Amino acid sequence: MKIKKNNNLIFFGPFYPYRGGIAKFNDNLYEELNQKINVIKINYFKLYPKIFYPGKFQKFNNLIDKDQIAHSYNIFYWIKNLSKIIKFKPDIILFPQWNFFLIPFYIFVIIFTKIFVKKKIIFISIVHNIIDHESNFIKKILTKIFYNFSNHNIFHESNGEILLNKILKKSTKSTFINHPVYPVSRTKNILQTKHYKNDTFNFMFYGFIRKYKGLDYLLDAFSKINNKNVRLNILGEIWYKDKKYWENKIHNLNIKNQVNFMSEYTDEEVLLEHMEKSDCFVLPYEKVSSSGVFALAVNYKKPFIMTDIGIFNKINQKYKMGHVFENRNVDKLLNAMLKVIDEKNQNHKYDFDEYIINNKFDNYSKILINLITNINI
Numbered sequence: 001m002k003i004k005k006n007n008n009l010i011f012f013g014p015f016y017p018y019r020g021g022i023a024k025f026n027d028n029l030y031e032e033l034n035q036k037i038n039v040i041k042i043n044y045f046k047l048y049p050k051i052f053y054p055g056k057f058q059k060f061n062n063l064i065d066k067d068q069i070a071h072s073y074n075i076f077y078w079i080k081n082l083s084k085i086i087k088f089k090p091d092i093i094l095f096p097q098w099n100f101f102l103i104p105f106y107i108f109v110i111i112f113t114k115i116f117v118k119k120k121i122i123f124i125s126i127v128h129n130i131i132d133h134e135s136n137f138i139k140k141i142l143t144k145i146f147y148n149f150s151n152h153n154i155f156h157e158s159n160g161e162i163l164l165n166k167i168l169k170k171s172t173k174s175t176f177i178n179h180p181v182y183p184v185s186r187t188k189n190i191l192q193t194k195h196y197k198n199d200t201f202n203f204m205f206y207g208f209i210r211k212y213k214g215l216d217y218l219l220d221a222f223s224k225i226n227n228k229n230v231r232l233n234i235l236g237e238i239w240y241k242d243k244k245y246w247e248n249k250i251h252n253l254n255i256k257n258q259v260n261f262m263s264e265y266t267d268e269e270v271l272l273e274h275m276e277k278s279d280c281f282v283l284p285y286e287k288v289s290s291s292g293v294f295a296l297a298v299n300y301k302k303p304f305i306m307t308d309i310g311i312f313n314k315i316n317q318k319y320k321m322g323h324v325f326e327n328r329n330v331d332k333l334l335n336a337m338l339k340v341i342d343e344k345n346q347n348h349k350y351d352f353d354e355y356i357i358n359n360k361f362d363n364y365s366k367i368l369i370n371l372i373t374n375i376n377i
Helices: 021-034 075-088 101-115 137-149 160-168 215-222 245-251 266-275 294-300 310-318 330-343 353-358 360-374
Strands: 009-013 039-044 068-071 092-097 122-127 152-155 172-176 199-208 230-235 259-262 280-283 304-307 321-323
Touching: 009 021, 009 215, 021 092, 021 294, 068 075, 075 101, 092 101, 092 172, 092 215, 092 294, 092 310, 092 330, 101 310, 101 330, 122 160, 122 230, 122 353, 137 160, 137 172, 152 160, 152 360, 160 172, 172 230, 199 215, 199 266, 199 294, 215 230, 215 245, 215 330, 230 280, 294 304, 304 330, 310 321, 321 330
Parallel strands: 009 039, 009 092, 039 068, 092 122, 122 152, 152 172, 199 230, 199 280, 230 259, 280 304, 304 321
Antiparallel strands: none
16 A cells, blocks of 8 residues: 555654653644645543653643644543544554553553554554663563554664564664654843853753663763863753662862752743853763653754764764764763863864754654655555
């Protein structure tokens, strides 16, 4: 079966008012797709039970609109969702895959849509994480079941298909597309802080603080920089350890006066101004599939320091936007940080424009639509 541009696509959320990188990605992609093809979005009014979400709040607000019909863990709502899906008569269903928790719902949708919609449907997954960052046996089993149902997978890491084939022990149909760059608006200079002075160099770490994000290594490396005019700004809600642990670590490393630790949710307008005023973004992740942080921060054309793994390594090989360092190596990270400081003093130039131009959401949506219109099952 070959899909045409006028066929119907269902796009599962989360979307706004949910917070986080996946919702932000989905919002931007939906806006582009909606201008080009027939698409309906299905958002959640219940995504995670509170016990599974360590952040302070999941949504920007509690307003419920007509798109928020899905419930990720209540089978009675799954049945109600199915009636809307059947009525729309989709040709394609698009699932964002990043968390095993949604996979039972996805599998239910796939199985019963196949039964009740009397035509062939293409199921496509946009893979943000192949397997959960904190995985276990049950998560791996559920994830394998889902990928066996998926007709095609979109990866944001170049070796994603190889990794999935290894997990499933069979060949799969996949396409690699770079994670698109988020559009940003200029900031309004509302940030009043002592941390950004003309004679200081500001490193920035942003995002949920989880074990694999490597913040431990960054703090250890930063503590070895013998320069009081260098600062580290950490913006991210804590999903690993607790605030006391991080405060104690910062205190024990004797860097309290040089570290600005903001562990509460940061409004995007404030976040963007922090990014604009930073000198370097540090992404010391122990593992990575794609990075929404990179896709947002690249707009500000400041150098990156990233681990030499996955998509980070591929990006740095093609586009010179900073430095990579050996994964989990504090001394190599320190050397990269010292290099970036020295390069600022020498007015070193980096290459950002080509990457930003080539990786807009408009381009991403066109590649996806071209894939959809040429796919066969």
